Amino acid sequence: QQPVQSPQAVILREGEDAVINCSSSKALYSVHWYRQKHGEAPVFLMILLKGGEQKGHEKISASFNEKKQQSSLYLTASQLSYSGTYFCGTEASGGYQKVTFGTGTKLQVIP
């Protein structure tokens, strides 16, 4: 069962912030975040393991609430290069490394 992402699409002006949410109905072992540009393969952003940790690099960070089976991706001071479709991927506890993805959030950053 695919995780649910929200919003489905968002338009930002350069410098604005955005939050993308991902939720699952199953207990999770890990959450992955990827960004895909049109016509290209998804590119890894980060992985969060159960335990409520938060990760980030530069202006992109994420949190993982294990109890709620939810993760959020935070993009601050957005840049034009942040445009693309963001996918969360989840592995359920006991899921044998089966990573299933949400339907994606299309992010467009405009000048």
Next chain:
Amino acid sequence: NAGVTQTPKFRVLKTGQSMTLLCAQDMNHEYMYWYRQDPGMGLRLIHYSVGEGTTAKGEVPDGYNVSRLKKQNFLLGLESAAPSQTSVYFCASSSLRGAGELFFGEGSRLTVL
């Protein structure tokens, strides 16, 4: 290193024809996956493998078969192609359970007429 390589990158088939997509990785990864991507549907898992000689069904396995005879290769087969299988197919590999980044191939665009 080449990473994850998919062949072919483009293919047009007629309904009922068969074909095989090849995924090869040179990173000695245990885990390999086949996903299909359709507009508005995200990436959906077709089949995956947790090691040489193993395969398992994902979310949308019907109409596909897979084999992992060698650790570095993961083959996806369509025995009798249908227009509903028109899609972009991505292969991915990973080294660590749960904590492993997925490395994706460039994708294979398949059109079934």
